[in-house]
Amino acid sequence: MDFWIMIEKMLEGFEKTCAIFFLTLLFSLPLGMIITLLSKSKLKIVSGITRFVISVLRGTPLMLQLIAVTYGPYYLFHISVSREKLIPVVIAFSINYAAYFAEIYRSGIESMPVGQYEAAAVLGYSKPKTFMKIILPQVIRRILPSATNEIVTLVKDTSLAFTVSYQEMFTIGKQIANSQTSFVPFVVAGIFYYVFNALVSFIMRRVEKSMSYYKM
Amino acid sequence: MNILNMSNIQKSFGDNNVLKDISIKVDKGEVVSVIGPSGSGKSTLLRCATLLETIDGGSFSYMGEEVCSVKNGKVVYDKNLNKFRHYFGLVFQNFNLFPHWSVLKNVIDAPISVQHRDKNEVKAEAVELLKKMGLEDKVKAYPGELSGGQQQRLSIVRALAMKPEILFFDEPTSALDPELTGEVLKVIKQLAEENMTMVIVTHEMEFARAVSDRVIFMDGGIIVEEGAPNEVFANTKNERTKQFLQNYSKNEY
Numbered sequence: 001m002d003f004w005i006m007i008e009k010m011l012e013g014f015e016k017t018c019a020i021f022f023l024t025l026l027f028s029l030p031l032g033m034i035i036t037l038l039s040k041s042k043l044k045i046v047s048g049i050t051r052f053v054i055s056v057l058r059g060t061p062l063m064l065q066l067i068a069v070t071y072g073p074y075y076l077f078h079i080s081v082s083r084e085k086l087i088p089v090v091i092a093f094s095i096n097y098a099a100y101f102a103e104i105y106r107s108g109i110e111s112m113p114v115g116q117y118e119a120a121a122v123l124g125y126s127k128p129k130t131f132m133k134i135i136l137p138q139v140i141r142r143i144l145p146s147a148t149n150e151i152v153t154l155v156k157d158t159s160l161a162f163t164v165s166y167q168e169m170f171t172i173g174k175q176i177a178n179s180q181t182s183f184v185p186f187v188v189a190g191i192f193y194y195v196f197n198a199l200v201s202f203i204m205r206r207v208e209k210s211m212s213y214y215k216m
Numbered sequence: 217m218n219i220l221n222m223s224n225i226q227k228s229f230g231d232n233n234v235l236k237d238i239s240i241k242v243d244k245g246e247v248v249s250v251i252g253p254s255g256s257g258k259s260t261l262l263r264c265a266t267l268l269e270t271i272d273g274g275s276f277s278y279m280g281e282e283v284c285s286v287k288n289g290k291v292v293y294d295k296n297l298n299k300f301r302h303y304f305g306l307v308f309q310n311f312n313l314f315p316h317w318s319v320l321k322n323v324i325d326a327p328i329s330v331q332h333r334d335k336n337e338v339k340a341e342a343v344e345l346l347k348k349m350g351l352e353d354k355v356k357a358y359p360g361e362l363s364g365g366q367q368q369r370l371s372i373v374r375a376l377a378m379k380p381e382i383l384f385f386d387e388p389t390s391a392l393d394p395e396l397t398g399e400v401l402k403v404i405k406q407l408a409e410e411n412m413t414m415v416i417v418t419h420e421m422e423f424a425r426a427v428s429d430r431v432i433f434m435d436g437g438i439i440v441e442e443g444a445p446n447e448v449f450a451n452t453k454n455e456r457t458k459q460f461l462q463n464y465s466k467n468e469y
């Protein structure tokens with residue numbers, strides 16, 4: 001196969017890789033916050049169940065969760081597996097990453113000094129206002145480094161979608177490598193991931209910098 | 217009229233009976249100092265008065281309106297607690313400024329977003345207050361860029377911007393280097409001269425003596441002695457007060 005045709009095919013796959021990446025971030029970042037708030041609920045049942053779900057999501061392989069979300073409906077309810085696998089893939093990734101982001105948010109929230117809540121209470125801020133205006137902005141700053149780690153991992157983890165044969169870049173690279181008995185597609189895939197991650201790290205560093213205008 | 221009236225306040229943490237039966241009245245324009253050994257419940261008293269802790273017994277009111285009382289072992293709050301929060305301000309030992317906001321925003325945000333006052337008016341007042349406290353050139357700075365003394369003066373401005381009827385201070389200079397305490401005490405003294413109603417928990421005995429109309433000596437969760445500064449500091453008949461003040465001057469070398 002011509003080198004450029006291979007690149008073209010892999011670029012098509014790269015679009016899908018990007019789709020997984022951005023959609024997962026879009027859903028998992030807010031979902032993680034909801035999970036955090038549920039896990040801190042005063043209702044013991046709610047927080048207990050939420051913590052259990054988090055531990056399952058973090059304690060089992062993402063690969064397994066991908067297979068469960070993609071093929072589970074077929075085995076359980078005989079719903080045929082749709083050919084468009086983007087939806088189950090994004091659902092599995094979003095839920096899994098939400099669990100990780102939830103833990104990051106939780107540790108960030110718990111690192112906030114209690115004096116911030118007390119000063120806000122005395123000034124008459126309501127609980128939601130205290131959280132949105134005073135706690136959350138500082139939490140975001142505090143968790144940015146660990147969130148960056150998680151996002152960099154996500155770039156690499158998108159390749160796990162090959163387990164359900166979703167046609168993202170790694171899956172396509174693997175197919176070409178098999179049919180051509182060539183190692184080149186893997187090298188190309190590696191370069192793509194590396195460049196993508198370099199870009200992600202660069203952007204995150206800029207964001208971190210833009211938020212470090214004050215001393216904590 | 218009493219700005220604050222606390223009667224028979226009790227507060228325990230588990231088995232630890234911290235406030236046993238505390239009654240305090242504060243008149244408009246009065247400056248009351250609260251002194252006492254560590255663990256005697258001074259902070260707890262302020263935290264109860266500022267609704268950061270719930271009381272286990274007694275009742276208290278601001279401006280003659282009851283905020284909270286304990287009836288048959290149950291705490292009953294007024295339905296409109298936020299109204300009461302506008303009556304008081306609290307200056308913390310370690311400032312508790314909002315580090316992600318500029319000096320100006322620290323001062324104006326609550327009056328605007330909590331009290332819904334006019335933005336321009338609040339801003340003008342804030343600038344005026346900052347100037348009065350010697351912070352006019354720090355308006356755009358962040359709390360982390362200020363010295364401890366400046367941070368504490370800022371937190372006083374933040375509290376004043378809410379136009380409270382009464383201001384509580386919990387050891388406002390204890391977190392400061394000795395050379396910075398003076399500038400904060402000076403500001404509090406200035407407020408006293410302007411007839412701001414204040415309750416000040418402090419270990420600065422000289423300051424308490426100079427600035428207050430009344431001194432309260434607390435020990436073991438009760439008010440041991442209460443009176444004019446000269447009575448308490450110079451002519452106390454109470455053995456516990458004497459002992460505390462003696463120990464205190466021993467420590468001040």
Ligand SMILES: Nc1ncnc2c1ncn2[C@@H]1O[C@H](COP(=O)(O)OP(=O)(O)OP(=O)(O)O)[C@@H](O)[C@H]1O
Nearest residue numbers: 229232234252253254255256257258259260261387
């Ligand atoms: N949140 C809490 N939980 C349990 N115990 C508490 C709590 N807050 C205070 N206490 C206890 O209450 C007692 C009085 O504490 P408080 O902070 O009111 O004393 P204080 O007079 O302000 O002392 P200091 O001069 O050291 O500031 C102490 O024994 C303290 O351990």
Ligand SMILES: [Mg+2]
Nearest residue numbers: 258259260386
């Ligand atoms: Mg104290």
